[in-house]
Structure formats: C-alpha cells, structure tokens
Amino acid sequence: MTEVLPDEALSEREPIGRARSAPSGRAARPRVLFVSHTGTMSGAELVLRDAVQPWTGSTAFLFEDGTLAEALRGQGLEIRLAHRRTALTALRRDASPLSALPLLGRLGALMVEIARAARRCDVVYANSQKAFLLSALAARAVGRPLIWHLHDILDSAHFGRAQRILQVRLANLSAARVIVPSEAAARAFVSAGGRRSLVRVVPNGLDLERDPRPxxxxxxxxxxxxxxxxxxxxxxxxxxxxxxxxxxxxxxxxxxxxxxxxxxxxxxxxxxxxxxxxxxxxxxxxxxxxxxxxxxxxxxxxxxxxxxxxxxxxxxxxxxxxxxxxxxxxxxxxxxxxxxxxxxxxxxxxxxxxxxxxxxxxxxxxxxxxxxxxxxxxxxxxxxxxxYGASRMQHDLADLILEAVGRT
Missing domain, CATH: 3.40.50.2000 (Glycogen Phosphorylase B;)
Incomplete structure (x- = not known):
C-alpha cells in the first residue's frame, strides 16, 4: 500500500487509499512526461518500464537512446530523445557538484528541452537522481508539478555530502511527491533533510512466471x-x-x-x-x-x-x-x-x-x-x-500521479 510519512514521526504512517482503478481512457487522465537520464536497462529502468503501462499515449524524454527507449516505445509511449545526447555517467553520484561545471552548457540545453516537452504534459515524473536535478528546474519554469521517483538511498555510502544537500533542498522546494521503494529509503531521505510530508513509499513490483520444469x-x-x-x-x-x-x-x-x-x-x-x-x-x-x-x-x-x-x-x-x-x-x-x-x-x-x-x-x-x-x-x-506485484505498484503510482495534478 502507498504510505505517507507524516511530519510528526516517521514511525507513525498514515495510509493513503489505493487507486480505485488504473487510468483508462485518454480524455480522463493526465498526460505524463517520464524523464530518465540513461538508456540502459537496470533496476530503476525495469521499474519504469512496468510503471508506465497504464499511461499509453504519454511521453518519455530520454537523455540517450538504448534498450529503455525500445521498451517504453513498446508500452505505447511517445519517445523524445535529447537533441544533444549528453552521457552523464561521468558525473558520479559521490562527486562534488562542481564536477558538472564543464557540462553546464549541455545541461542547460537539456533543461530547455525538458521544459519544452513539459509544456505539452500535465505532470513531470523524474525516474532518477540526475533526471530529477534537471527536471526540477524545467518543471518549475513551466509551472508543472514534479514527482521524483527516488530509487536510491541518500546516505554517505552512496552520495557525497554536497550532493545530498543539493538534492533534498531542491526536492523540498520543487517536488510535489518523492516516491521511494522502502521505509529504509524513506528514512534516509528524511535524515538527509528531506520533508517527511513529501515522501510516499511504493514498493517496487514485478511479475514472474515460473518454469514448471525441475x-x-x-x-x-x-x-x-x-x-x-x-x-x-x-x-x-x-x-x-x-x-x-x-x-x-x-x-x-x-x-x-x-x-x-x-x-x-x-x-x-x-x-x-x-x-x-x-x-x-x-x-x-x-x-x-x-x-x-x-x-x-x-x-x-x-x-x-x-x-x-x-x-x-x-x-x-x-x-x-x-x-x-x-x-x-x-x-x-x-x-x-x-x-x-x-x-x-x-x-x-x-x-x-x-x-x-x-x-x-x-x-x-x-x-x-x-x-x-x-x-x-x-x-x-x-x-x-x-x-510486490506489478499491478499493485502501478495502481499506487497512478494514485500519486493523479493526486499530484489534483484529479483524484
């Protein structure tokens, strides 16, 4: 179940009602701009592939081409690739934000492209830390609500101190919701300075059919x-x-x-x-x-x-x-x-x-x-x-998307 972490205490969780049904009918649902910094399929991208299933007709903005674009296209999404493909793998998660200075021109161009794509949509859904940092400014510039699906634990083992400060301050300022897959990730976000009221826990979901053979x-x-x-x-x-x-x-x-x-x-x-x-x-x-x-x-x-x-x-x-x-x-x-x-x-x-x-x-x-x-x-x-089924995750994420644009 999707959960909220209230300001009073992280251990006291107030559940949000499950979605009544996944969105159906293009006219009755918002148009979502899903943003990802990588075209490679890893854990977060596998979640995104399953999460977009109810949102046929929405758009995915990808910083680079790859297997993720193919998977999302197969789910009925319109794919928009950055005009100036900017590989961000060199920007390590534990590095100082100053390491991004040589790429400022390209990053600025990416933000402009995301903002243009966001104008055609009702809500921006950033599926990674790097996508969030650029989408936050773009969404704010065009007045669109922003959801950050945080697939990481914001602690010193994974991120440098300056990066953690930048991320949580930007989230506190610009995010309508911060989705995390576990209570452990929620606690880390709050410990880093993130607002409890932003956080929703939606466990990752997947489906797997067993082979009947021994x-x-x-x-x-x-x-x-x-x-x-x-x-x-x-x-x-x-x-x-x-x-x-x-x-x-x-x-x-x-x-x-x-x-x-x-x-x-x-x-x-x-x-x-x-x-x-x-x-x-x-x-x-x-x-x-x-x-x-x-x-x-x-x-x-x-x-x-x-x-x-x-x-x-x-x-x-x-x-x-x-x-x-x-x-x-x-x-x-x-x-x-x-x-x-x-x-x-x-x-x-x-x-x-x-x-x-x-x-x-x-x-x-x-x-x-x-x-x-x-x-x-x-x-x-x-x-x-x-x-941990895929349909449960899809319903809970649908709830949050609809909530972010005020259509619940």
Whole structure:
C-alpha cells in the first residue's frame, strides 16, 4: 500500500487509499512526461518500464537512446530523445557538484528541452537522481508539478555530502511527491533533510512466471554444472559485494557459483578485479561469470540458493523479490531494505555485510539441510505475490500521479 510519512514521526504512517482503478481512457487522465537520464536497462529502468503501462499515449524524454527507449516505445509511449545526447555517467553520484561545471552548457540545453516537452504534459515524473536535478528546474519554469521517483538511498555510502544537500533542498522546494521503494529509503531521505510530508513509499513490483520444469532440466538446458550451485544476480559494482561471496566460496569446497550481471556505469575495473580474485582464490573453475542475461528467472530456478551480498544499504532489492517469486531460498546481507522485504528472517536468511565467514556459515547450513528451509521458501513466495506485484505498484503510482495534478 502507498504510505505517507507524516511530519510528526516517521514511525507513525498514515495510509493513503489505493487507486480505485488504473487510468483508462485518454480524455480522463493526465498526460505524463517520464524523464530518465540513461538508456540502459537496470533496476530503476525495469521499474519504469512496468510503471508506465497504464499511461499509453504519454511521453518519455530520454537523455540517450538504448534498450529503455525500445521498451517504453513498446508500452505505447511517445519517445523524445535529447537533441544533444549528453552521457552523464561521468558525473558520479559521490562527486562534488562542481564536477558538472564543464557540462553546464549541455545541461542547460537539456533543461530547455525538458521544459519544452513539459509544456505539452500535465505532470513531470523524474525516474532518477540526475533526471530529477534537471527536471526540477524545467518543471518549475513551466509551472508543472514534479514527482521524483527516488530509487536510491541518500546516505554517505552512496552520495557525497554536497550532493545530498543539493538534492533534498531542491526536492523540498520543487517536488510535489518523492516516491521511494522502502521505509529504509524513506528514512534516509528524511535524515538527509528531506520533508517527511513529501515522501510516499511504493514498493517496487514485478511479475514472474515460473518454469514448471525441475531445476535439473533447466541446468541441462542452460549448460550449468551439477552439484551444489549458488547464484548472485545484480549489476557488477563494488557496493554489490560480489567479492565477499567469492571469499566465502573459498572456504566451501565443491560449491559452485554463477555470477549474473555486468558493469554498467564505468565499473569495468571492479569486474576485472572479481575475475582476478577468483583466480587468486583458486576458484576459476568453480565460478562462472555469465554477464548480462535476459533469462534470469530460469537461471534463478536452476540454482540451489540466491545470495544478495550487498555491502552498503540497498534501497530495495529487486533480486530478492525475483528469487522469492522463483521459489528459491535467499540469503541477503542485513542492510537497507533487505529485512523489510524478507520480513525479518521469516522468509529468508540475513547475515551481516562484509562478513564472508558468516555468509559461508549460512550457505553451509542451508545447503546441508535444504528441506528445513522449504516452508520458509513457500512463505517467501506467498509474501512476494501478495506485496510486490506489478499491478499493485502501478495502481499506487497512478494514485500519486493523479493526486499530484489534483484529479483524484
């Protein structure tokens, strides 16, 4: 359910009613301008792909072309690409705002383009931190309400102090709503100085159909090895903690692992480090680096356990929900939203971050007696189906869009 965090206390939450129905009929709904800074499909972009489904006929303004444009076009959106494509991957989230100075001319041109597109729409929906920073000024210039879908945790592990100050002050000044995927992300926004009254919690939602075949059949088709098999599924990045899993595997003879994902934002050196680390630990023959894949659900169903080893707080954890829907046991680090998603340890195992010894112990216990975890895995799937479906997310986001333009 969409929730509001009132000014009085973060722990006292007043629910907002669910949307009566997703918008239907172009004349009865506002026109939305969805803004994204990247054309690459990652977690936030997968959420956007599903979130726009009720808004056929609206517009997406993208700073660059790519698979996201193709996906949104397939959902019936009009795609507007920036005339002067400006790759913003060089602007790191933990860098000083001064690093943007060489790009001021291009950023200014982008703001003008967003403002022009916003004039044709009723509300601007910024789907990333970088998109928000430019959309906030553009929306304000043309008098359109702005929604910021904040997919990150605003803390020192992810953002520099100056960036956090700039973001929350701009949000306090210009955002009609700030959507976050978890209570952990909401608390971080408020702790950084954001207004509680702006925040709405809408958990990310997704749908996944399980393959009816047994894991052994899937492994044979996918070319995966027999025997105990662990999977880690996420973007290759230092804060995702794949190196911790490699250190844990070094103490567990005979256990193999697939690493699914790719470095997306200038993190190729870390990907190379992981391969070097595997070789140094004598694990090159036990760890398969599969890169980016479009068959993640089947790969998940083929492993014995999914590990989510992030070392810094996660704003959500899409991988956890995917694994729960796939009916596979989950081990995750107890940081950020993991405990929320897993309902404490009612539906999964939590271990401290940066502790390969604790991760190894959890893996050994689970794989040594998998039947003992069957009931918990069943509860996890039921929880994911009831709380984290795509339609629920779409309805809650529709409520907030309609609310922002005063059409509830």
């Amino acid at each position: 894991a052994a059949s899937l492994r044979a088709e996918l070319g995966l090895p027999a025997g105990p098999l662990v999977g880690v599924f996420s973007r290759i990045a230092p804060w995702k903690g794949q190196d911790v899993l490699i250190d844990a595997l070094a103490t567990l003879p005979g256990l193999r692992c697939i690493v699914v994902g790719a470095p997306l934002f200038g993190e190729d050196s870390y990907a190379a480090h992981l391969r070097d680390l595997a070789a140094a630990r004598g694990l090159s023959d036990r760890i398969l680096f599969l890169g980016q894949r479009d068959d993640v659900p089947r790969l998940m169903q083929a492993v014995d356990v999914v590990v989510h080893p992030s070392v810094d707080p996660e704003p959500f954890g899409r991988t956890l929900v995917e694994a729960m829907l796939a009916g596979v046991p989950v081990i995750a680090t107890d940081t950020g939203a993991s405990a929320e998603i897993l309902d404490g340890e009612a539906t999964g195992t939590l271990v401290p971050p940066r502790r390969p010894d604790r991760l190894a112990a959890a893996l050994s216990e689970l794989l040594g007696n998998p039947d003992a975890y069957a009931a918990r895995t069943d509860r996890a799937r039921a929880r994911a189906l009831s709380r």
